[in-house]
Amino acid sequence: xxxxxxxxxxxxxxxxxxxxxxxxxxxxxxxxxxxxxxxxxxxxxxxxxxxxxxxxxxxxxxxxxxxxxxxxxxxxxxxxxxxxxxxxxxxxxxxxxxxxxxxxxxxxxxxxxxxxxxxxxxxxxxxxxxxxxxxxxxxxxxxxxxxxxxxxxxxxxxxxxxxxxxxxxxxxxxxxxxxxxxxxxxxxxxxxxxxxxxxxxxxxxxxxxxxxxxxxxxxxxxxxxxxxxxxxxxxxxxxxxxxxxxxxxxxxxxxxxxxxxxxxxxxxxxxxxxxxxxxxxxxxxxxxxxxxxxxxxxxxxxxxxxxxxxxxxxxxxxxxxxxxxxxxxxxxxxxxxxxxxxxxxxxxxxxxxxxxxxxxxxxxxxxxxxxxxxxxxxxxxxxxxxxxxxxxxxxxxxxxxxxxxxxxxxxxxxxxxxxxxxxxxxxxxxxxxxxxxxxxxxxxxxxxxxxxxxxxxxxxxxxxxxxxxxxxxxxxxxxxxxxxxxxxxxxxxxxxxxxxxxxxxxxxxxxxxxxxxxxxxxxxxxxxxxxxxxxxxxxxxxxxxxxxxxxxxxxxxxxxxxxxxxxxxxxxxxxxxxxxxxxxxxxxxxxx
Numbered sequence: 001x002x003x004x005x006x007x008x009x010x011x012x013x014x015x016x017x018x019x020x021x022x023x024x025x026x027x028x029x030x031x032x033x034x035x036x037x038x039x040x041x042x043x044x045x046x047x048x049x050x051x052x053x054x055x056x057x058x059x060x061x062x063x064x065x066x067x068x069x070x071x072x073x074x075x076x077x078x079x080x081x082x083x084x085x086x087x088x089x090x091x092x093x094x095x096x097x098x099x100x101x102x103x104x105x106x107x108x109x110x111x112x113x114x115x116x117x118x119x120x121x122x123x124x125x126x127x128x129x130x131x132x133x134x135x136x137x138x139x140x141x142x143x144x145x146x147x148x149x150x151x152x153x154x155x156x157x158x159x160x161x162x163x164x165x166x167x168x169x170x171x172x173x174x175x176x177x178x179x180x181x182x183x184x185x186x187x188x189x190x191x192x193x194x195x196x197x198x199x200x201x202x203x204x205x206x207x208x209x210x211x212x213x214x215x216x217x218x219x220x221x222x223x224x225x226x227x228x229x230x231x232x233x234x235x236x237x238x239x240x241x242x243x244x245x246x247x248x249x250x251x252x253x254x255x256x257x258x259x260x261x262x263x264x265x266x267x268x269x270x271x272x273x274x275x276x277x278x279x280x281x282x283x284x285x286x287x288x289x290x291x292x293x294x295x296x297x298x299x300x301x302x303x304x305x306x307x308x309x310x311x312x313x314x315x316x317x318x319x320x321x322x323x324x325x326x327x328x329x330x331x332x333x334x335x336x337x338x339x340x341x342x343x344x345x346x347x348x349x350x351x352x353x354x355x356x357x358x359x360x361x362x363x364x365x366x367x368x369x370x371x372x373x374x375x376x377x378x379x380x381x382x383x384x385x386x387x388x389x390x391x392x393x394x395x396x397x398x399x400x401x402x403x404x405x406x407x408x409x410x411x412x413x414x415x416x417x418x419x420x421x422x423x424x425x426x427x428x429x430x431x432x433x434x435x436x437x438x439x440x441x442x443x444x445x446x447x448x449x450x451x452x453x454x455x456x457x458x459x460x461x462x463x464x465x466x467x468x469x470x471x472x473x474x475x476x477x478x479x480x481x482x483x484x485x486x487x488x489x490x491x492x493x494x495x496x497x498x499x500x501x502x503x504x505x506x507x508x509x510x511x512x513x514x515x516x517x518x519x520x521x522x523x524x525x526x527x528x529x530x531x532x533x534x535x536x537x538x539x540x541x542x543x544x545x546x547x548x549x550x551x552x553x554x555x556x557x558x559x560x561x562x563x564x565x566x567x568x569x570x571x572x573x574x575x576x577x578x579x580x581x582x583x584x585x586x587x588x589x590x591x592x
Contacts, residue, residue: 002172002173002174003019003172003173003174004173005040005041005042005043005046005173007019008020008038008040008046009038009039009040013032013035013036016031016032016034016035016038017031017032017035019172020034020169020172022083022084022085022168023050023165023168023169023172024050024054024065024068024161024165025065025068025069025070025083025085025086025161025164026068026083027064027065027068029061030050030053030054030057030065031050033053033057034046034049034050034052034053037049037052040525041525042524042525043169043170043173043175044383044524044525044526044575045525045526046169047162047165047166047169048381048382048526048527050162050165051162051381052381054158054161054162055381062154062158063119063154065158065161066119066120066122066154066157066158066161067119067120069086069120069122069161070082070086070120071110071114071120071121072090072095072106072110072120072121072123072125072138072142073090073095073096073098073102073103073106073107073110074107074110074120077090077095077096085168089125089126089132089164089167090125092125092126092131092132093125093126093127093132093133093134093135093138094132094134094135095125095135095138098135102135102139105139106138106139106142109121109139109142109143109146112146113142113145113146116146116150117150117153117154119154119157121142121145121157122156122157122160122161122164123138123141123142123160124160124163124164124167125138126164126167128184128556128567128568128569128570129181129184129185129569129570130167130170130177130570152558155379156558159378159381159556162381163569166569166571170571177570177571177573177574178574179281179285179573179574179577179578180569180570180571180572180573180574180575180576180577181570181574182281182284183274183277183278183280183281183573183576183577184568184570184573186223186277186280187269187270187273187274187277188269189219190216190219190220190261190269190273191204191269193206193212193213193215193216193219194206194212195207195210195211195212195213196210196211198265198266199212203265203266203564204263204266204267204268204269204564205263205264205265205266205267205308206261206262206263207262207263207265207306207308207309208239208262208303208304208308208309208310208315208342209239209303209309209342209343209345209346209348210309213239213261213262213303214239214346216261217235217239217241217261217301217303218235220241220261220276220301221233221234221235221241221243223280224241224243224280224283224299225243227284228243228245228280228281228283228284228287229245229283229284229286229287229288230243230244230245230283230299231244231245231246232244232246236319236352236356237319237348237349237350237351237352237353237355237356238303238304238315238316238319238324238343238348238353238356239303239304239316239343239346239348240300240301240302240303240316240319240320240356241261241276241300241301241303242298242299242300242301243280243283243298243299243300244296244297244298244299245283245286245287245292245293245296245297245299246292246296247292247293247294247295247296247297248292248293248294249294249295250296252294252295252296252591253295253361253362253363253364253591253592254295254296254297254298254362254363254364255293255295255296255297255298255363255364255365255367255584255587256298256300256358256363256365256366256367256542256546257275257279257297257298257299257300257366257367257368257369258275258276258279258298258299258300258301258302258368258538259272259273259274259275259276259301259302259305259368259369259370259537259538260272260273260275260276260301260302260303260304260305260306260316260317260538261273261276261301261302261303262302262303262304262305262306262308263306263308264306264308264562265308266563266564267561267562267563267564267566268371268560268561268562268563268564268565268566268567269566269567270371270555270561270566270567270568271370271371271373271561271562271566272302272305272306272370272538274369274370274371274553274568274573274576275368275369275370275538276299276300276301278369278573278576278577278580279297279299279369279580280299281577282297282577282580282581282584283297283299285581293584293587293588294588294591295364295587295588295591297584300316300317300320302314302316302317302538303315303316304316305317305536305537305538307395307501307502309333309342310328310331310332310333310339311328311331311397311499311501312325312328312331312339312501312502313395313501313502313536314502314504314538314541315328316538317538317541317542318541319353319356319357320356320357320358320541320542321357321358321541321542321544321545322354322357322545323541323544324353324354324356329343329350358545358546360545360546363546364547364587364591364592365510365513365546365547365548365549365592366539366542366543366546366547366548367513367517367539367548367549367550367551367583368537368538368539368548368550368551369550369551369553369576369580370533370535370537370550370551370552370553371552371553371554371555371561371566371568372385372552372553372554372555372559372561373534373535373555373559373561373562374534374535374555374559374561375558375559376529376531376559377529377552377553377554377555377559378554378555378556378558378559379558379559380529382526382527382529382554383526383553383554383571383572383575383576384521384524384526384529384551384552384553384554384572384575384576384579385529385530385531385551385552385553385554386509386514386517386518386521386528386529386530386531386549386550386551386552387509387514387517387530387531387532387533387549387550387551387552388508388509388514388530388531388532389469389506389507389508389509389532389533390506390507390508390509390532390533390535390536390537390539390540390543390550391438391467391468391469391474391506391532391533391534391535391536392467392468392469392470392471392474392504392505392506392507393465393466393467393474393502393503393504393536394465394466394467394474394475394478394500394502394503394504395463395464395465395466395500395501395502395503396463396464396478396498396499396500396501397445397461397462397463397464397498397499397501398422398461398462398463398464398485398496398497398498398499399459399460399461399462399496399497400418400419400421400422400459400460400462400489400494400495400496401418401458401459401494401495401496401497402415402416402417402418402421402456402457402458402459402460402492402493402494402495403415403416403456403458404455404456404457404458404459405455405456405458406454406455406456407453407454407455407456408454410456415456416456416458416492416493416494417456417457417492417494418448418457418458418459418460418494419448419451419457419460420457420492421460421488421489421492421494421496422443422446422460422462423446424488425443425462425481425484425485425488426443426446426462428481428484428488429441429442429443429464429481430443432477432480432481432484433466433477436468436473436477438468438469438470438473438532439466439467439468439473439474439477440466440467440468440534441464441465441466441467441477441481442464442465442466443462443463443464443465444463444465445461445462445463446460446461446462447460447461447462448460448461449461464481464498466478466481467534467536468506469506469532470506471505471506474506482498485498504536504540504541505540505543505544506540507539507540507543507548509548509549509550510547510548510549512547512592513547513548513549513592514530514549516549516583516586516587517549517550517551517579517583518530519582519586520551520579520580520582520583520586521551521579521582523579523582524575524578524579524582526575531552533550533552535561537550547592551576551579551580553568553572553573553575553576554568554572555567555568556568556569
């Protein structure tokens, strides 16, 4: 029997508990308590009500809930004593058909996990798409999570329990996250393109204008044209993929949206790409139903945002704001290929770049959807968050030069060690970044070129990344770091070079657009959570010429990003697409 919301809103507490039986393993008290939160306007609101009951129940009740779950491929499975729901889940993941070696491995992991944490390992084995994880994925997650701190792992178990409950509720209500599945599948397909040296190891790396990068552009343009029904699609002079879905009034101000499709090295599948695929799904739905907005919708897959192959960043969005710096063309990558040569090889017309600058008077503004890239939404059990501002950031690459010398014959007091000077700076950066609220400072790259085990380092290259909610806090930190670098190098008898590679001002969200995101989320029956973004985004470039506002979506694995563990669920993605649709509907009746 498929449940309907109106049914559970109108029944007694006991009947409500009965109808939701099995949602949480052997724990009917959760549904019994949630009954008092009726009526529910959406399935998402029901799910969050159940989550809130668990969150408010206290540690002892939460521990009891965790312990109510069976081990994976454990004694209960062997004895065929699992609940119907657990049998279905473990079966879909293939755990009921383990080889003897797989079964033995999982039993060893179960024993080690219980010995360390005192409760069973919980994993939503039907996975982020609901189809079931492969056994190697399950074993890898088991092994990885054995290294967690007990408090973190306790919370991770609860998060997986809520995901299990979400999938079970979907089954009860016959809910299919069709648009969420579409975006998830697109992201998987796009991730099959990766740069050489990484692809062979199963790692995702797509840097500017490599073969993999150009394959991604080609794939996105094909989907926009053939699958989604965009009226105009092109790859522009910097490699941006631009799709335009015409509105009924071609003279009305457009809405601009999008994000980037390049990645960091060994990164995740959703950073940036989510912001391209979500509006694509909205266009596909409108096209299928013959719906047109009263304005053009322009979706841009920005070719470069991460600054991985060349020092310059925001090459894609910067071209739209008119801030492409021709001096960048002479930069060279690690293989000595200049940006100019890479663009020429890719068939891009450098002379046309100035033509890409957008006339801001023709746009209502820019909106961007992005995976949060942090733990906040994950920790508070919310799928969506509204961004209030994007932190200002500045980046540098530096090099300290000392004197390479024999490690055995150079006395400690006569060394000019470039690496220890850089290490001392890195420790200062850590202390300085922690000293002020809403400030972060990072040395993310640290390299001794041609280093040897028996040589005092004569050179050391490093990077520096400083971010804060205000430009003043950011710049004060940058000044202090540079002054400390001078002191360190002067004391140690080494020299340095420090080159600024990116400087992006803090970008507060436009009030009118932020309010529309808030209403779009509230219409889904979700509570509002407003938050700043510590990461840089293409929106901060577009902010320089037009109003902007962003929506964050929760990531799995404690929100980790720039990492292969970056992950999302189809259900969260469905809500994200629907929020975007709600935003478009608002702007259709109440444009900026």
